[in-house]
Amino acid sequence: DKGEFKHYMLKEIYEQPDAVARTLEMAIDNHAPNALRTDFLERHGEQLSGVRYVQVIACGTSYHAGMVAKYWFESITRLPCSVEVASEFRYRNPVVVDNSLVICISQSGETADTLSALRDIKKQNPAGLVSLALCNVPTSSLVRETDIFLPTLAGPEIGVASTKAFTTQLVALMLLMLKTGHVQGRIDDEALSNHISELQKLPGQLYASLHLDAPIKAMAEHFEDKKSCLFLGRGLQFPIALEGALKLKEISYIHAEGYAAGELKHGPLALVDKDMPIVVLAPKDSMLDKLKANMQEVHARHGELFVFASETSGIEAEDRLHLVNVNDVCETLSPIIYSVPVQLLSYHVAVLRGTDVDQPRNLAKSVTVE
Numbered sequence: 001d002k003g004e005f006k007h008y009m010l011k012e013i014y015e016q017p018d019a020v021a022r023t024l025e026m027a028i029d030n031h032a033p034n035a036l037r038t039d040f041l042e043r044h045g046e047q048l049s050g051v052r053y054v055q056v057i058a059c060g061t062s063y064h065a066g067m068v069a070k071y072w073f074e075s076i077t078r079l080p081c082s083v084e085v086a087s088e089f090r091y092r093n094p095v096v097v098d099n100s101l102v103i104c105i106s107q108s109g110e111t112a113d114t115l116s117a118l119r120d121i122k123k124q125n126p127a128g129l130v131s132l133a134l135c136n137v138p139t140s141s142l143v144r145e146t147d148i149f150l151p152t153l154a155g156p157e158i159g160v161a162s163t164k165a166f167t168t169q170l171v172a173l174m175l176l177m178l179k180t181g182h183v184q185g186r187i188d189d190e191a192l193s194n195h196i197s198e199l200q201k202l203p204g205q206l207y208a209s210l211h212l213d214a215p216i217k218a219m220a221e222h223f224e225d226k227k228s229c230l231f232l233g234r235g236l237q238f239p240i241a242l243e244g245a246l247k248l249k250e251i252s253y254i255h256a257e258g259y260a261a262g263e264l265k266h267g268p269l270a271l272v273d274k275d276m277p278i279v280v281l282a283p284k285d286s287m288l289d290k291l292k293a294n295m296q297e298v299h300a301r302h303g304e305l306f307v308f309a310s311e312t313s314g315i316e317a318e319d320r321l322h323l324v325n326v327n328d329v330c331e332t333l334s335p336i337i338y339s340v341p342v343q344l345l346s347y348h349v350a351v352l353r354g355t356d357v358d359q360p361r362n363l364a365k366s367v368t369v370e
């Protein structure tokens with residue numbers, strides 16, 4: 001039931017504060033906010049303590065969640081982490097090193113390529129293999145075939161374009177990273193407690209980000225007749241740029257590409273002219289100055305910038321620079337918050353163009369064939 005909403009996708013975007021709060025409750029007890037709940041992945045502490053390498057396998061939006069997890073695992077726990085789309089991983093005879101944690105991310109748990117990649121790894125049988133399903137459907141094949149089930153508690157996702165499944169995947173990956181880092185002594189009690197207190201702010205911050213709906217709807221009008229679009233981000237926002245581009249092409253049928261902003265001058269800058277909208281994700285983070293330089297490169301070529309920026313970023317609206325301010329959030333969790341404006345932008349552009357938002361042409365919710 002869509003209730004008051006015109007589409008399932010919009011309803012699911014609005015469900016994110018609750019979905020994230022539920023997913024957090026698996027691991028965080030509001031009455032004991034300085035540590036992870038003892039029952040979170042309780043039976044798997046020993047398995048996780050032996051992990052020396054993290055391999056993420058997924059497709060589409062779930063792959064983008066995995067990309068964020070790589071930044072988190074490596075920068076916070078110093079455990080090496082690779083991420084690959086399942087359809088490539090399974091056909092290239094990859095090396096799976098001993099003591100790997102293989103994280104298969106899938107909303108449905110039935111994605112054929114992800115399942116096959118997992119089966120191939122199990123066949124290789126590397127020493128100390130720990131397989132984990134990060135999945136929204138507890139009864140799925142993926143959950144049955146892995147050692148550990150880490151649920152996303154998004155609730156059923158009906159819209160083909162994934163929204164609340166994505167943000168809850170990010171939250172669950174953060175929790176898994178914290179648990180693994182903590183059992184291995186790579187994250188101390190104080191750091192853990194700091195991460196947890198930031199996580200607890202997420203539902204409220206997501207709720208606040210939904211207030212951007214009206215300004216983003218106004219922004220969407222500039223995209224209605226566009227042919228092509230770029231999404232730029234750096235660091236933790238690079239995967240969100242990819243996700244924003246995927247959402248836009250999927251539901252509005254406008255060609256879009258996500259780029260790491262530092263790659264601009266290695267090719268895509270040639271595309272930039274006055275007809276090219278460029279969406280930029282600009283939280284106040286360690287990459288902001290470099291990102292501003294990239295924005296300048298685009299602006300100088302008469303590209304039209306659509307910027308989601310932290311209120312304290314120092315970025316101001318000007319000619320050919322449209323701005324929507326996002327509340328300040330901690331850098332580590334910024335990809336979760338910045339997912340919302342790119343979802344809303346894609347949604348409103350698609351509605352303006354009159355496409356079938358919940359059932360885009362040629363796509364299925366669950367891709368059970370190769």
Ligand code: F6R
Binds near residue numbers: 060061246366
């Ligand atoms: C995009 C989208 C797809 C899925 C992909 C993987 O909005 O929904 O890209 O993310 O097909 O699906 P799951 O997560 O079910 O394995």
